[in-house]
Amino acid sequence: MSEFFVLPANQSAGVGRELLARAFSPDGARRRVVLATPDARAQALYLGSGVYPRSPYVFFSRAPEAVPADTGLTFEPVGGTPETLAACAEIDREVLDVRRDGLHRFLVEHRQLYLYRRGTRAVGYGYVGEETGPIALLSPSDFPAVLAHAERLAAERGLAKHQVIVPLVNGAAVSHLLARKYRLGNGQFFCMSSEPFGKLDQYVLSGTIAFL
Numbered sequence: 001m002s003e004f005f006v007l008p009a010n011q012s013a014g015v016g017r018e019l020l021a022r023a024f025s026p027d028g029a030r031r032r033v034v035l036a037t038p039d040a041r042a043q044a045l046y047l048g049s050g051v052y053p054r055s056p057y058v059f060f061s062r063a064p065e066a067v068p069a070d071t072g073l074t075f076e077p078v079g080g081t082p083e084t085l086a087a088c089a090e091i092d093r094e095v096l097d098v099r100r101d102g103l104h105r106f107l108v109e110h111r112q113l114y115l116y117r118r119g120t121r122a123v124g125y126g127y128v129g130e131e132t133g134p135i136a137l138l139s140p141s142d143f144p145a146v147l148a149h150a151e152r153l154a155a156e157r158g159l160a161k162h163q164v165i166v167p168l169v170n171g172a173a174v175s176h177l178l179a180r181k182y183r184l185g186n187g188q189f190f191c192m193s194s195e196p197f198g199k200l201d202q203y204v205l206s207g208t209i210a211f212l
Contacts, residue, residue: 011041020049032194043190051192055167055200059185060177064154064162067180071145074117080108087115087122088136095136096198107134107206116146127206128153132164134206140172143204147176165205167191173204 004023006015024032035057036046069075078084089099107113111129115122116137124137124146132150137143147164154162166173191200 016042016045017048020045024049031197033197034192036190036192038188038190046192050194052194053190053192054196055169055191056188057165057167057191057205058188059163059165060174060182061161061163061185062180062182064151064159066152066155067148069145069148069152071142072118073123073142073145075149076115076117078113078115080105080113084108084113084115088113088125091122091125091136091138094138094199095202098198114149116142126150126204130159131206132162133204135164135204137202140170140201143170143172144176147173147204148180151180167200167203167205170201170203172201 004019006019032049032051034046034051036042036051036053038056085101085104088104089101092098092100104113107127111127111131114126114128116124116126123139124135124142126135126146127133128150132154135143135146135150137146150164151162164173164177166177168174
């Protein structure tokens with residue numbers, strides 16, 4: 001589910017707590033994950049339900065430029081073939097500890113999917129279109145080249161703004177974006193979960209489609 005709210009006049013009356021109780025099934029769930037506002041009352045509700053912050057996410061944006069992506073990577077545009085989805089599934093399992101075939105089948109219909117290869121090995125994937133992301137890489141050191149490639153494609157499309165949503169634990173992406181003079185947005189949110197999982201320093205979120 002992506003996003004639910006309680007009207008101000010009905011807050012602090014147990015409605016949010018009941019919504020979470022219905023969203024978080026007590027049976028059959030391996031972990032609970034929320035992309036959450038930093039609002040203090042909401043945070044108290046989420047913490048009380050047993051999920052804890054893993055990283056803040058921040059919006060970075062700027063007018064894109066055709067920057068070079070000098071790297072040993074090959075940027076391969078691909079479609080949603082079984083082989084491609086299998087490669088994305090392996091990367092997701094390594095980076096996020098979860099397989100997301102349904103999400104990839106949806107996104108590949110709306111954005112261009114790239115596999116990033118070093119030699120013949122797929123070492124990451126990323127989606128580029130009106131929005132950039134998600135991006136998942138087996139090595140954080142590849143983020144500067146991959147983000148430069150995404151910015152260049154945004155410039156070639158004539159987009160006025162290139163935006164990515166980055167977990168702040170992803171130091172390689174943050175350092176690159178700050179060096180490129182990306183501006184930080186005023187809003188941020190938290191990935192909160194009932195247990196640690198995945199490698200968020202190897203991940204960039206999927207634009208306004210706020211899937212993990």
